[in-house]
Each structure stands twice: as C-alpha cells, then as structure tokens.
Amino acid sequence: MVNNLLKNLSRIGLLLLLAILPILFHDNDHIMNIIILCLIWGVVAASWDLILGYANLFSFGHLSFFVIGGYASGLLAKYIGLTPWLGYIAGGIAAAIIGFLIGIPCLRLKGMYLAIVTFSLNFVLPTLIVWAGPGKFENFSTGGSWGLTRIPAPSLFGYVFTRQELVPWYYLSLGFFIMFLSIIYLIIKSNIGLAFIALRDAEPQAKSLGVNEYKYKLLVFALSAFIAGSAGAYYASYFSLISPASMNLDVFLIVLVMVLFGGLGVFPGAAIGAFIITIVNELLRPTLEWRLVILGTIVILTMMFMPKGIMDILALLGRLMKRILNIRRSSKSTPA
Amino acid sequence: MPIILETKQITKRFGELAAVNNLSFDVNEKEIFGIAGPNGAGKTTLFNVISGIYSGSGEIDYFGERIDRLRPFQVCLKGIARTFQIPTVFSTLTVYDNIRIGAHFGNHSLNEKKIINDVLEFIGLTEKQHIEAKHLPLFDKKLTMLGAALATEPKLILLDEPIGGLSPKEINESVELFKRINNELGITIIVIEHLMKVLMAISQRMMIIHNGEKICIGSPEEVARDKQVIEVYLGAEYA
Ligand SMILES: Nc1ncnc2c1ncn2[C@@H]1O[C@H](COP(=O)(O)OP(=O)(O)O)[C@@H](O)[C@H]1O
Numbered sequence: 001m002v003n004n005l006l007k008n009l010s011r012i013g014l015l016l017l018l019a020i021l022p023i024l025f026h027d028n029d030h031i032m033n034i035i036i037l038c039l040i041w042g043v044v045a046a047s048w049d050l051i052l053g054y055a056n057l058f059s060f061g062h063l064s065f066f067v068i069g070g071y072a073s074g075l076l077a078k079y080i081g082l083t084p085w086l087g088y089i090a091g092g093i094a095a096a097i098i099g100f101l102i103g104i105p106c107l108r109l110k111g112m113y114l115a116i117v118t119f120s121l122n123f124v125l126p127t128l129i130v131w132a133g134p135g136k137f138e139n140f141s142t143g144g145s146w147g148l149t150r151i152p153a154p155s156l157f158g159y160v161f162t163r164q165e166l167v168p169w170y171y172l173s174l175g176f177f178i179m180f181l182s183i184i185y186l187i188i189k190s191n192i193g194l195a196f197i198a199l200r201d202a203e204p205q206a207k208s209l210g211v212n213e214y215k216y217k218l219l220v221f222a223l224s225a226f227i228a229g230s231a232g233a234y235y236a237s238y239f240s241l242i243s244p245a246s247m248n249l250d251v252f253l254i255v256l257v258m259v260l261f262g263g264l265g266v267f268p269g270a271a272i273g274a275f276i277i278t279i280v281n282e283l284l285r286p287t288l289e290w291r292l293v294i295l296g297t298i299v300i301l302t303m304m305f306m307p308k309g310i311m312d313i314l315a316l317l318g319r320l321m322k323r324i325l326n327i328r329r330s331s332k333s334t335p336a
Numbered sequence: 337m338p339i340i341l342e343t344k345q346i347t348k349r350f351g352e353l354a355a356v357n358n359l360s361f362d363v364n365e366k367e368i369f370g371i372a373g374p375n376g377a378g379k380t381t382l383f384n385v386i387s388g389i390y391s392g393s394g395e396i397d398y399f400g401e402r403i404d405r406l407r408p409f410q411v412c413l414k415g416i417a418r419t420f421q422i423p424t425v426f427s428t429l430t431v432y433d434n435i436r437i438g439a440h441f442g443n444h445s446l447n448e449k450k451i452i453n454d455v456l457e458f459i460g461l462t463e464k465q466h467i468e469a470k471h472l473p474l475f476d477k478k479l480t481m482l483g484a485a486l487a488t489e490p491k492l493i494l495l496d497e498p499i500g501g502l503s504p505k506e507i508n509e510s511v512e513l514f515k516r517i518n519n520e521l522g523i524t525i526i527v528i529e530h531l532m533k534v535l536m537a538i539s540q541r542m543m544i545i546h547n548g549e550k551i552c553i554g555s556p557e558e559v560a561r562d563k564q565v566i567e568v569y570l571g572a573e574y575a
C-alpha cells in the first residue's frame with residue numbers, strides 16, 4: 001500500500017518536474033541543451049538495456065544503430081526531401097534492418113564472442129562512412145569524416161524548430177522520450193519481453209518450453225536497433241549534424257556507463273543512469289582527460305557494490321521512506 | 337499399446353567419447369518408462385538428444401514422425417516436454433509467469449489463463465504463484481519447472497532425476513504427482529532416476545544404460561534378475 005502510493009507519487013512528481021523544467025531554465029541555453037541530451041541519451045541507453053540487460057546479449061555495437069539512423073534520415077532528408085518526422089521512422093527502420101542482418105551471424109554466438117563481433121562494428125562503420133564521403137557518390141555522399149551537415153529540423157503547424165529556441169525542442173524531446181520509454185516498457189511487459197527474460201534466465205529450459213530462440217534474438221536486435229536508430233535520427237535533426245565522431249570510443253564508454261550505472265535489466269534504470277551520467281559528464285568537463293578515468297571508476301564501484309546500479313539505491317531510499325512513514329503513523333496511532 | 341517414441345541407433349559423441357552409443361528402444365503410449373544407469377552413463381545426454389538440445393546421429397520417431405532434426409522449441413510444440421536434472425527456473429519471474437512461459441510459447445491453446453490456473457492447482461502452488469522463483473525452496477522450484485512443462489500440455493514428458501535432493505516426504509508427494517500426471521492427464525512419462533526402489537515401483541518397463549549403451553530393457557522384475565545389470569549397477573546387495 002504505502003509502497004504503491006510512494007511509487008505513484010514519485011512518478012507524478014517526476015512528470016510534473018519534467019513538465020515545468022523550462023520555467024526554471026528557459027533562459028539558460030547551456031542547461032536546456034544538457035537536459036535535451038539527457039532525454040535523447042535516455043532513449044538510447046534504455047534501448048541498449050533491452051538487448052544487454054533484458055535479453056542478456058552482449059551487443060557492443062549499439063551506437064552503430066544510433067549513427068545509422070542519423071545518416072539514413074539525414075541523407076533521405078537532404079537528398080530526397082523526406083520530412084524529419086518520417087525520417088525518425090526511416091532512421092529506425094534502416095537501423096532495424098541492419099540490426100536484423102547483424103543478428104543473423106550472431107545467433108550462434110555467446111558472451112565474449114558476440115561482444116567481439118558486435119564491437120568490431122565500432123571500427124567498420126566509421127571506415128565505411130569516411131569511404132563513402134565526398135567524391136565517392138555524387139548524391140548521397142555521407143560527408144566523409146566531417147560528417148553529414150545541415151540536416152533539416154522538423155516543423156510543426158508552420159513552426160520550424162530552431163537551435164535559437166530550445167524550449168520547443170525540449171518539449172518535443174520530452175514527448176519523444178516518453179513515447180519510446182512507454183514502448184520499451186510495453187515490450188518488456190509483453191509476451192515478447194517474457195521470451196527475452198526466459199532466454200536470459202534459463203535458455204535451455206526456455207527453448208524446451210517452446211520459445212523459438214532465433215526468432216526472439218533477431219527480434220531484440222531489430223527492436224533495440226530501431227529505437228536507437230530513431231534516436232539517432234532525432235539527434236541528427238537536433239544538431240543538424242551526424243558524424244563518425246558520434247560513435248567514438250568515449251561516447252561508447254559513456255553510454256555503457258549510463259546503462260551499467262542505471263542497472264542492467266531494471267527498467268527504467270538505464271534512462272535514469274543516462275540522466276545522471278550526462279550531467280556528471282558535463283560537470284566533469286573541466287577535468288579533461290580525467291573524465292573517462294572518473295567515469296570508469298564509477299562503473300567499477302557500481303559493479304562491485306550495487307550490481308543493479310542506481311536501482312539499488314532507489315530501492316534502499318524507498319525502504320527508508322517507508323520506514324519513516326510507518327514510524328510516523330505508528331507514533332500517531334499510539335498515544336504517548 | 338501404440339508406440340509413442342521410437343529411437344533407432346542414436347549416437348551422440350563428445351569428441352572421442354560416445355556418451356550415447358547406438359541406442360535403440362521403444363516407449364509405449366501412456367506408460368511410465370524408467371531409465372537408470374551409473375553416473376555418466378549418458379542418461380541426461382539421451383534426453384538432450386531427444387529434446388533437440390543436442391543433435392546426434394540415428395533416427396527418433398514420435399508417433400511415427402521423424403523429430404531428430406527439429407530444434408528444441410519444435411520438439412516441444414510436437415508435444416514432448418521435459419524437466420532438467422539441475423532444477424532450473426526463470427529466477428526473476430514469478431511462479432505464475434514461469435508457468436505462463438510454457439502455456440504461452442509451448443501451447444497453441446487460446447485459453448492461457450485457465451491452463452496456468454489449472455497447472456498451479458495441479459502442482460499445488462496456487463498460493464505461491466506471486467513469489468519470485470529465485471526465492472523458492474528446492475521442492476517448489478522443481479514443482480515450478482514441472483508445472484511449466486505441464487502447461488505446454490504434452491503427450492510425453494521427460495523427467496531427469498526429478499526427486500534428487502528431496503526429503504522422503506517430498507519424494508512421496510512427487511511420486512504421487514507423477515502417477516497423477518500419468519493417470520489423470522494421460523501423459524506418457526520417461527523418467528531417469530537413481531533410486532532403484534522408487535523407479536521399480538512406478539515404472540511399467542525400464543531400461544538400464546551403461547557407457548551410453550543399453551544393457552537391459554524390460555519389466556522391473558526382469559531387470560532386477562538380469563545378470564549384467566546386477567554386475568554393473570545393482571551390485572552385490574541385489575545378487
Ligand atoms: N556438453 C558435454 N561436453 C562434453 N562431454 C559431455 C557433455 N555432456 C556430457 N558429457 C559427458 O558425457 C557422459 C554422459 O554424461 P551424462 O549424459 O550427463 O550422464 P548421466 O546423466 O547418465 O549421469 C559423461 O562422461 C559426461 O562427462
């Protein structure tokens with residue numbers, strides 16, 4: 001009872017806070033930009049957690065799907081004139097197709113081997129992007145190592161989103177975030193999510209109970225890639241830029257830290273981790289190259305002392321709150 | 337009685353070792369068929385080959401239809417369920433959801449909820465359906481694993497040392513449950529068990545394997561009289 005009440009109250013409180021954030025920070029572009037990034041990375045981290053935490057597949061090429069989504073939508077917008085709205089879907093579909101194709105050879109791979117194969121995407125994809133740069137293709141040039149620039153922003157009822165006004169971008173990002181987190185939540189709670197969890201907890205048993213492991217592994221590759229790809233398309237339209245640098249090793253590490261710190265397979269831990277790590281990462285900017293060392297230390301400490309990441313802390317806080325509430329109530333009901 | 341399962345010369349090798357070696361036997365519909373043999377005889381490997389976890393050589397027919405090239409989920413959908421020697425459950429899921437896996441993925445029935453509730457009732461875990469499986473004691477874990485297999489509504493179920501590690505009282509309850517699965521639900525059972533007394537009491541026919549090979553098959557009385565069985569397995573006390 002108390003537990004449910006607390007949960008619902010904290011949910012409503014969180015949503016209210018998110019809804020009124022711009023009132024506090026609307027004239028500070030720097031902070032608004034960071035909050036928008038929190039929302040975008042929240043989607044990316046949560047989609048990675050779907051395959052890493054829920055399906056327990058060591059997919060370490062997840063940022064490729066993010067970048068593929070960005071390029072697909074960016075190229076279609078620039079050269080064919082596809083609207084960014086459709087670009088968000090097209091970016092997702094492009095990433096899902098690649099995710100599906102990469103999933104096929106990965107079906108029989110496990111653990112380390114799967115990690116190595118998928119991790120190599122982080123080197124293959126940037127090379128391909130640079131190769132397909134200026135001079136290679138007249139139309140559809142990726143822009144090479146500079147990246148694809150001047151990707152158009154969306155417009156709504158005649159209003160064109162612009163980097164000069166971040167409040168509209170903020171609300172759009174919030175909508176994007178809520179939509180994809182709801183989708184991820186629904187996947188986890190559906191029979192599809194049940195299959196992921198079954199294969200994670202006890203694969204031979206799941207298979208012997210009728211779970212078609214190939215189907216669900218391909219599905220989780222495609223679904224998580226779709227969401228990352230759509231987030232990549234969104235990111236590209238927000239910065240009007242996508243480049244191979246978006247999947248640099250330090251970005252990879254930071255997003256991995258988000259997921260691990262948020263907690264593997266404990267929705268919405270990864271998204272919360274993304275919020276915290278995005279902000280911490282920003283605060284650590286003055287420390288320059290020490291930033292990665294500090295983030296690495298956070299991961300090691302997390303893995304050692306709270307394997308479920310931030311969700312362990314939240315559970316602890318929840319228990320504490322409950323105890324305090326109970327103490328209050330019992331001190332009220334028993335006359336002194 | 338018609339034959340439900342027929343294996344023809346199945347062999348499974350791990351490198352040089354033939355864990356199952358040229359094994360042929362039939363199982364009749366609706367019987368309880370016992371399998372025994374020393375540790376490492378190849379009993380679990382045999383189950384893994386039948387259920388499609390391993391692919392071996394030879395032929396396996398189920399109601400006259402070849403199933404030896406099928407993947408585990410397909411074998412399940414044909415109507416063959418199994419439990420595991422090391423009790424496995426979906427530890428982060430509730431008992432209810434553990435059963436739901438079998439009812440949803442291993443069963444084409446549209447009435448998922450009814451099947452789950454019936455199974456919970458049958459294995460006696462209705463009260464504990466909301467507990468996360470990792471918090472269950474061993475016996476309840478085994479019941480949950482069995483329940484998930486039953487929820488696929490199989491015609492044949494393979495039980496791999498289902499009473500290992502249980503107390504005498506729990507063993508009695510399990511044996512009663514197996515008899516009900518056989519009698520009330522009409523499910524054919526192949527059961528691997530170490531405790532010869534229990535196995536002989538519940539099996540209509542049994543097979544003893546040793547080093548992956550069949551050394552004897554027949555009624556419990558026949559098996560108990562077999563010289564080779566006494567030599568390699570039962571030991572002096574039965575002689
Ligand atoms: N995956 C495997 N890889 C290699 N050897 C195995 C494997 N599984 C079983 N074995 C070997 O096959 C033999 C039979 O094992 P098993 O079928 O588990 O025996 P039982 O269930 O009768 O005790 C043993 O010698 C065992 O070491």
Ligand SMILES: [Mg+2]
Nearest residue numbers: 379380381421
């Ligand atoms: Mg065994």
